[in-house]
Amino acid sequence: MPWRSSRRSFPEARFLTRLPFRTRAAHAVQREVGRLAALFWVLTIVFILRVLMRYRIRDVARVRTRYRALVKEKGRPFLICPNHLTMMDSAVIAWALGGSWWYLFHYSRMPWNLPEYNNFASQWPARLGAWLTKCIPVIRGGRREDVSRVIKRVQHLLSRGETALIFPEAGRSRSGRVEADSVAHAVGRILTSVPGCQLLCVYLRGDRQHTWSTVPARGDSFYIDFELVEPQSDHSGMRRSRDFSQQIIDRLVGMEKKYFAGR
């Protein structure tokens, strides 16, 4: 049970955010059903990405070796914060970092995602698919209580040594570049509330991805880079969360500059 082993290596991870029993039970069911069905859905998604869409990840072996070593060394909850250009970013990133077979044996490292409800879960087949694939749909800009409830669920999952992927920009970048003034406060809030949580900033871009889109171009080849980041702040409360979120975005801006400088 991979998530249990990661919990053991993260002894200070307690139920930092005490969720109602029903919610915790629902997560456990979602995770375990997803795990049982992983052979089906993980391979299906990888088939779509690799065979139907013909996507390729540059230096994929090196990327995966580096990521797996990082996960093994740290053994703690991971919050992955990537840039956001297409609706398939989270799938491509998960595939690029872990690879299909690895996730079958390290299921806790398959990231939980927070897709926009209206894009991914407004109809029941999509909702079922999202549920199976470790998604917690959220209405961006929705009622604060609802957004807060989702944040608490992510805090809970991370405190159990799981991995989550959240886009720190408040949506897909309309300019095609990381938007430094578009910061989702939630990432900083989650990070400040889960002690020991590792932050991984990820920069992903297809060679033919000039601006934002629904899906990357078929046959595109992706550049991916990631950095472990330790945000700092002298403040407390919301100001600390805001500082953390801003530092994540700033790091992504730096990674983007590195990408374009190397082209």
Added chain:
Amino acid sequence: MTRDEIFAKVVEIVKPYVKNEDALAAVADDTNILEDLKVNSARLVDIILNFEDEFDIEVEDEDADAVNTVGDAVALIQEKLS
């Protein structure tokens, strides 16, 4: 500080972020900051941090979750000042 004074300051702080000027002209306790005034949700954090500076208070994330309307903001500030 009276409630009316807090209300006036809250409106003043929110004003630069408002996209619906008509709703701002008729602002009341039950005016929803995101839905009626069309403030970007990401900017709500900046607004609350401005509350902290203006009223010399500290607001936790959980407190901020309860702020939906202008009246909620005024009530939160009153509570923190008391």
